Amino acid sequence: xxxxxxxxxxxxxxxxxxxxxxxxxxxxxxxxxxxxxxxxxxxxxxxxxxxxxxxxxxxxxxxxxxxxxxxxxxxxxxxxxxxxxxxxxxxxxxxxxxxxxxxxxxxxxxxxxxxxxxxxxxxxxxxxxxxxxxxxxxxxxxxxxxxxxxxxxxxxxxxxxxxxxxxxxxxxxxxxxxxxxxxxxxxxxxxxxxxxxxxxxxxxxxxxxxxxxxxxxxxxxxxxxxxxxxxxxxxxxxxxxxxxxxxxxxxxxxxxxxxxxxxxxxxxxxxxxxxxxxxxxxxxxxxxxxxxxx
Numbered sequence: 025x026x027x028x029x030x031x032x033x034x035x036x037x038x039x040x041x042x043x044x045x046x047x048x049x050x051x052x053x054x055x056x057x058x059x060x061x062x063x064x065x066x067x068x069x070x071x072x073x074x075x076x077x078x079x080x081x082x083x084x085x086x087x088x089x090x091x092x093x094x095x096x097x098x099x100x101x102x103x104x105x106x107x108x109x110x111x112x113x114x115x116x117x118x119x120x121x122x123x124x125x126x127x128x129x130x131x132x133x134x135x136x137x138x139x140x141x142x143x144x145x146x147x148x149x150x151x152x153x154x155x156x157x158x159x160x161x162x163x164x165x166x167x168x169x170x171x172x173x174x175x176x177x178x179x180x181x182x183x184x185x186x187x188x189x190x191x192x193x194x195x196x197x198x199x200x201x202x203x204x205x206x207x208x209x210x211x212x213x214x215x216x217x218x219x220x221x222x223x224x225x226x227x228x229x230x231x232x233x234x235x236x237x238x239x240x241x242x243x244x245x246x247x248x249x250x251x252x253x254x255x256x257x258x259x260x261x262x263x264x265x266x267x268x269x270x271x272x273x274x275x276x277x278x279x280x281x282x283x284x285x286x287x288x289x290x291x292x293x294x295x296x297x298x299x300x301x302x303x304x305x306x307x308x309x310x311x312x313x314x315x316x317x318x
Contacts, residue, residue, distance in 0.1 A: 025064050027312055028100050031071040032093055032112035032119070036086050037156035038289070040257025046290035047071060047110040055305040064312050069107070070096045086156055087171035090119030094126075094176065101127035101283055108308065111288030113157040114144055117242050118172050120286050121164055125181035128237040134283070135186035135232025135239035136164070137225075139269075141246045141260035143195040143203060143210075150198025157289075161187070162202060184208045186239070188231045190224060191216060191247040194260045213262065221264065221272045233281045241276070241285040243307065245300060255300030257291045270306045270316040277314030285311055 031047030048071070056066065074089050093109070093116060100107045101124045109120050121136055128134050138144070138161060145161040146152075147168045156169075163172040165187070166180030173180075184206035193213040203210060209231055211224045232239035245256045249263035276282050287304055295301055306316045 025312065026067050027064050028069045028105055028107040029066045030069050030093065030096055030107060030109045032089070032109060032116035032288070033071055033073045034086070034089055034112045034115070035291075036074055036076070036082055036113070037115035038113035038257060039153060039155050040291060042291040042293040043111065043113050043257055043289050044073075045292055047112055049292040049301065050110050050290070050304060053301055053305070055302055059305055059309060062309050062313060062315070064309065069100070072096070083156070083169060083171055086115050087169075087175070090115060090122070090172070091175060093119035094123035097123035097284070098127050104283075106282070106312075107284040109284065109286035109288075111286060111290070114140075114160055114242075114244055114288045115156050116286055116288055117160040118163050118175065120284070121240060121242070122175045122181050124238075124240055124283055126176045128283070131237035133183055133186055133236050134181075135234070135236040136182050137228045137232050137239065137241045138187065138189045139191055139241065139247045139264075140189065140244040141191060141194050141263055142244070142258070143189060143192055143199045145199035145202050146196070147198075147202070150196070150202070152196060158199075161189075162199065165202075165206065167202065186232055186234070186236050188228045190221075190228055191264050193262060213264075216264065221268045222275065225272045225275065229276070229279070236281075238281050238283040240283050241311070243285065243287045245287065245289045245304070248303070253300045253303055255291055255295030256289050257294060258289065259294075266303045266306070270303075270310040273307060273310040274314045274316070276311050
């Protein structure tokens with residue numbers, strides 16, 4: 025089973041830029057051989073890195089990099105070739121899902137399941153940090169910087185009714201208000217604990233696939249409890265169980281509606297004993313083959 029891999033090797037949108045090295049570490053990881061032995065052969069379609077020597081603003085550099093990523097994702101989505109984007113910071117989602125929305129536009133809208141400790145729904149007027157990795161959800165909904173929202177075409181890429189967030193436990197009022205006003209379904213961490221991740225994910229798939237031409241999954245490593253996934257620059261305590269997440273994702277393995285997945289914000293500089301690195305490969309085998317590495 026050949027799977028298209030794309031690396032978004034940039035941390036420019038984050039406060040801690042080390043996540044830009046994440047895709048490079050994954051590409052050279054010893055766990056690649058285990059992945060191949062399980063039956064998945066990675067085919068690298070590109071490794072996108074920013075040119076920080078350019079005189080343009082950080083915003084312009086990130087927008088250009090997202091556009092480059094999007095151009096690579098576009099034909100994969102058009103040809104219904106399942107892909108995995110590895111970040112890098114979560115601004116990758118702007119390029120990834122803008123391209124998928126463009127590719128599927130003739131057939132209908134797309135859905136998106138956002139698994140993250142944060143809402144990532146700030147706009148320039150609500151952000152406290154100014155970090156662009158806190159804005160991709162708002163961007164895909166059509167709010168924020170025109171460099172992002174007008175990419176490929178000047179319309180929202182995701183409709184609120186086709187979007188849901190899972191594992192949220194850290195957010196600010198400005199971004200929360202936007203999602204409330206748009207009636208976006210949010211499965212906060214307390215609900216996930218109460219109902220169980222498998223049940224939540226099944227409901228999320230129903231939301232993202234209802235009346236859509238397909239759906240994707242955008243998974244931030246900080247959604248997972250830092251005791252199991254310390255390799256991220258934005259740890260939030262009391263997160264998802266890595267084992268439970270891997271198990272839940274196996275139910276997506278044979279879903280033809282699933283267009284692709286991105287796994288972002290892996291910062292190898294914070295990892296301990298390759299715990300996070302190994303977990304990423306467990307997540308990949310779960311979602312591609314319906315099983316996990318031990």
